[in-house]
Amino acid sequence: xxxxxxxxxxxxxxxxxxxxxxxxxxxxxxxxxxxxxxxxxxxxxxxxxxxxxxxxxxxxxxxxxxxxxxxxxxxxxxxxxxxxxxxxxxxxxxxxxxxxxxxxxxxxxxxxxxxxxxxxxxxxxxxxxxxxxxxxxxxxxxxxxxxxxxxxxxxxxxxxxxxxxxxxxxxxxxxxxxxxxxxxxxxxxxxxxxxxxxxxxxxxxxxxxxxxxxxxxxxxxxxxxxxxxxxxxxxxxxxxxxxxxxxxxxxxxxxxxxxxxxxxxxxxxxxxxxxxxxxxxxxxxxxxxxxxxxxxxxxxxxxxxxxxxxxxxxxxxxxxxxxxxxxxxxxxxxxxxxxxxxxxxxxxxxxxxxxxxxxxxxxxxxxxxxxxxxxxxxxxxxxxxxxxxxxxxxxxxxxxxxxxxxxxxxxxxxxxxxxxxxxxxxxxxxxxxxxxxxxxxxxxxxxxxxxxxxxxxxxxxxxxxxxxxxxxxxxxxxxxxxxxxxxxxxxxxxxxxxxxxxxxxxxxxxxxxxxxxxxxxxxxxxxxxxxxxxxxxxxxxxxxxxxxxxxxxxxxxxxxxxxxxxxxxxxxxxxxxxxxxxxxxxxxxxxxxxxxxxxxxxxxxxxxxxxxxxxxxxxxxxxxxxxxxxxxxxxxxxxxxxxxxxxxxxxxxxxxxxxxxxxxxxxxxxxxxxxxxx
Numbered sequence: 123x124x125x126x127x128x129x130x131x132x133x134x135x136x137x138x139x140x141x142x143x144x145x146x147x148x149x150x151x152x153x154x155x156x157x158x159x160x161x162x163x164x165x166x167x168x169x170x171x172x173x174x175x176x177x178x179x180x181x182x183x184x185x186x187x188x189x190x191x192x193x194x195x196x197x198x199x200x201x202x203x204x205x206x207x208x209x210x211x212x213x214x215x216x217x218x219x220x221x222x223x224x225x226x227x228x229x230x231x232x233x234x235x236x237x238x239x240x241x242x243x244x245x246x247x248x249x250x251x252x253x254x255x256x257x258x259x260x261x262x263x264x265x266x267x268x269x270x271x272x273x274x275x276x277x278x279x280x281x282x283x284x285x286x287x288x289x290x291x292x293x294x295x296x297x298x299x300x301x302x303x304x305x306x307x308x309x310x311x312x313x314x315x316x317x318x319x320x321x322x323x324x325x326x327x328x329x330x331x332x333x334x335x336x337x338x339x340x341x342x343x344x345x346x347x348x349x350x351x352x353x354x355x356x357x358x359x360x361x362x363x364x365x366x367x368x369x370x371x372x373x374x375x376x377x378x379x380x381x382x383x384x385x386x387x388x389x390x391x392x393x394x395x396x397x398x399x400x401x402x403x404x405x406x407x408x409x410x411x412x413x414x415x416x417x418x419x420x421x422x423x424x425x426x427x428x429x430x431x432x433x434x435x436x437x438x439x440x441x442x443x444x445x446x447x448x449x450x451x452x453x454x455x456x457x458x459x460x461x462x463x464x465x466x467x468x469x470x471x472x473x474x475x476x477x478x479x480x481x482x483x484x485x486x487x488x489x490x491x492x493x494x495x496x497x498x499x500x501x502x503x504x505x506x507x508x509x510x511x512x513x514x515x516x517x518x519x520x521x522x523x524x525x526x527x528x529x530x531x532x533x534x535x536x537x538x539x540x541x542x543x544x545x546x547x548x549x550x551x552x553x554x555x556x557x558x559x560x561x562x563x564x565x566x567x568x569x570x571x572x573x574x575x576x577x578x579x580x581x582x583x584x585x586x587x588x589x590x591x592x593x594x595x596x597x598x599x600x601x602x603x604x605x606x607x608x609x610x611x612x613x614x615x616x617x618x619x620x621x622x623x624x625x626x627x628x629x630x631x632x633x634x635x636x637x638x639x640x641x642x643x644x645x646x647x648x649x650x651x652x653x654x655x656x657x658x659x660x661x662x663x664x665x666x667x668x669x670x671x672x673x674x675x676x677x678x679x680x681x682x683x684x685x686x687x688x689x690x691x692x693x694x695x696x697x698x699x700x701x702x703x704x705x706x707x708x709x710x711x712x713x714x715x716x717x718x719x720x721x722x723x724x725x726x727x728x729x730x731x732x733x734x735x736x737x738x739x740x741x742x743x744x745x746x747x748x749x750x751x752x753x754x755x756x757x758x759x760x761x762x763x764x765x766x767x768x769x770x771x772x773x774x775x776x777x778x779x780x781x782x783x784x785x786x787x788x789x790x791x792x793x794x795x796x797x798x799x800x
Contacts, residue, residue, distance in 0.1 A: 154502050155421050155501060156502070157585075203234070206221065206222065216694060221729055227711050229735060233731060244793050245790040251345070251346055262319075263316070265323075268352055272328055272354070275297075275754040277401060289332065290334075293462050294754065300760060315436050318433055328351070329349060355433075359381070359385065362473065369574075373450055376453075385469070386409055387408075389403075395493075398459050403454050403471075408431070409430065412426060412442040413426060421585075456473065474533055474577065484597075486650065492511070492514060493530050506539040506589075535562045536576070537560060540590050541628070557652070558587045560587065594612045605645065607643040608689055610687065612638045629659075631662060640661040642657065665682040665708055680728075687738070700738075702738045731796060736760040736762075737757055752794065754791070754793050772790060
């Protein structure tokens, strides 16, 4: 944990400076890495278009090892019933609930609708294997942490694996750690080194088998199950694709440039049609000490100051100023692919998909079998990308089809988006856009840059071709029913504020954008390999009473929402939105929201749940057909200390009850299932 918090006093409302320091190395306290200001949207947007938008939006458990797999059940937590939202009726359909009102940001509770309860499936430190030690944060131990569920889960999926719906795989990222609330203070350098190694082991990814007694019942994880797996900051990875083996990714530890140890900063992700899981390496820069004058360092936010985590004290590769390690930062910032059905497989980092601060990647297969992945670069004024695989998807479950599909993301074309202000004559869409090629047919499309340079220094390549600077593209997901792509722009308080930076435009309509917005994008002809698209603003977030908000034309009451982050679709193609940062702008706990994308209710946003104090809602999974909603609850009680914890999620006790002797109590990031009461 850094001694200084650059964002202290500079965050919005109650947004935590600790989260800023640990998750993104206090990016907003430093100059924007994108020094490019061209093309500004004003150069391509028509005045008629901007005027039209002005009218639309207005104004600016612990357990012992056993011989066989053990089905673990956690203490069931009573639901805190959310107060019904004023003026809202019950949402009807395949998944019915009464929307809740927003919850004050000082409430340490998981709040769900009346008639629902929540159940933690798995928590930080829970044992995954037969020989996993019991959870004991008073004794930091990397070996133990590598055999326990990791910290700060983000991207999540629950993949049902049997016809009866009683077995599943839980796949989950572990984005970052908070040393101050996880472990006690130390008194010697040796003891602190043990803490640092334990923090490294708490990063990465988990695959965990689940079981349940029947549909519409809570899932429980199975300790010692065959497919259980932990991937950490030291797990071997294969670097594949066109940049693998190039001089840009070679180090003294790996002269071949094809083997990388670990993954870190893993944010969102996606599940592919062939059953693998994708994970985005996002804010990797904060883990390294690097030469800021090295090619690309400044553009990726790398500095020569001590890192946010101090891992360079226990592992030389995190000090890229040391001989032989200059390229180590180039080995992070990729899309990672993991096969959850084969615990002995080597995960891969796909260089063909470009290197930047990946929020995640989500794949669709169009009617022609074309495989396309959509990706956002989560930084102020950075870009929206897509990757189109060279080979077509093969359907079926044969071994040959599986081998073929496992290679789809290793070769293809990489594009970055430019939004323009042209309109169709019928005004059905607000604007159009073009996918600008960076790599096509194995050749660089960027003057003066080789394919390897484009893929390793992708931000520089996108600058050169004139991509549109966006308001932090986070989750980017296609609807598998309509093919429309939803681009979540979480916020950008520098737009129109910092000198030399772009002001508002039609695709990023607000100055000092603290609440964020969502864009709805339609590829030309519905084709994944289309190089043009149409787009509209689906939502401009905030409280409905704030100037500039817009909810797809809906004119009735809506839930207040700020900083949209991860999204998911239910079986009826409603969009579900999780938030990251609501305490900062509307002083409410983060939550999960539902909004229809079509029909008379299009744009009618309602809130389903709220997470505890100082927590973020991550990784929503919607199994509405069996009555389940899942979220990853990240960084509850973030601003606490070891001695003074701010949250006791998820292991709350009755009022007045004292912890048992030797029992530590504090927040444990967890994956939670919400189900209707039986």
